[in-house]
Amino acid sequence: MSLEDVRAALPVALPVMMGYLAIGVPCGVMAAEAGLSPLAAFLLSATFYSGAGQFMMASLALAGVPLVSMVASVALVSTRQLLYSAALAPYLRSAPRPLAALFAATVTDESFGVNLSRLAGDASWTPVRATVVNVASMLSWAVANAIGALVGPALAIPTAVMSFAMTSIFICLLAGQRWSRATVVVAASSAAAVVALKALGAGSLAVLVGALVGVAAGLACASGARGGRASR
Template sequence: MSISSKDMREVLLCAAPVMIGYLSIGIPCGILESAIGLRPWMIFMVSLLFYSGAGQFMAANMFMAGSPLASIIMSISFVNTRQMLYSAALAPHTKRANKLITLLFASTVTDESFGINLEHFTDNPSWTPQKATLVNVLCQTSWIASNMIGCLVGNVISIPMNLASFVMTAIFVCLLCTQRIDKRAVVVSIVSMAGVFGCKCLGLTGPAILLGALLGVCSGVLYDKVMGE
């Protein structure tokens, strides 16, 4: 993957906010994973191969609650079905990319890097799958490092899990605020938030984000049809 120093600076500027944010989330995640008995090498492998902040937090919490293994696997798999939406949105932008780059890119997409790359693919003609993949890899590197820090200093630093949850929410808020705001974006945001809130009120905590996102996407498509945009 050939990339110039100028492109590298551009990628770093795009990835830096997420990388910094991952430090505040990954450290408590590493502490939590260490608390359930995972060894440092296990946490490293989980962060490298699984790489799902929500999934890793969920797995650790469900394990501590004594949930059956099958229940943990099914719950995490359901929550991560949102990756199908990401794939559908990003696939048109990677059709001409090298297969190895496409595989690496698809394997390292997260909520935050998805938001960054989709915006740049849409608004920046010079944005390439190589740059997008590098954003993903930098973000994952930060996530792995922060998990390892949390694991190694877990006995020294105590970070409330509620604070970690707020930081994760704050990242999504920051990504939303950096998007191009128009009437359709406002409609999608409001419907998505209302959908997530409604699901949680009904006790559908697990699929709340997925269902909220689906409602938001549908509202955006409906808005385009009604308004003729």
């Protein structure tokens, strides 16, 4: 890793880092309410590193949900990481195993979106730079959680505000994508599936299924486009 890689990656990571600072503090506040110290909140955020999972863990712990049910719920929500691995694996084949392992351990929803678009469309974007984005984002998230746990007892942040802060990051990432027919199909299919499943009472499962529906719709759209070109 060179200084040039860091200089190239940090501006790309900055929007994600700023968003993580905004939502990490409320997550840390909830962690403090569940009994975690600032150090514990930092270590959890730097090792488990899942915004949705950490919000869920704090909420379930405060609700008195049994540990087994808590682990199962968080694991189910986190299965979307399998989709990220499948999408990113082709771009990391040449990376050394320690670097690939660090990259895989520090991928989240937002850094996945940023890095996938760069790896697919920018020849200068390397696994090293992608990993710098991941690690910088992770550190900002962990620090924000520690700050939230430290000042938590003095703050009262409405849950609705916390939830929308996380949603707003996804909206910003979506707006910054290169829009194509496939992008529109994926976004529309995923959104429609999540809304429909939420209305049916699917709960957290709606996010996972919605992501799968979006991926399937995108693959079908891409396959149809290739078939159309081949028949000409």
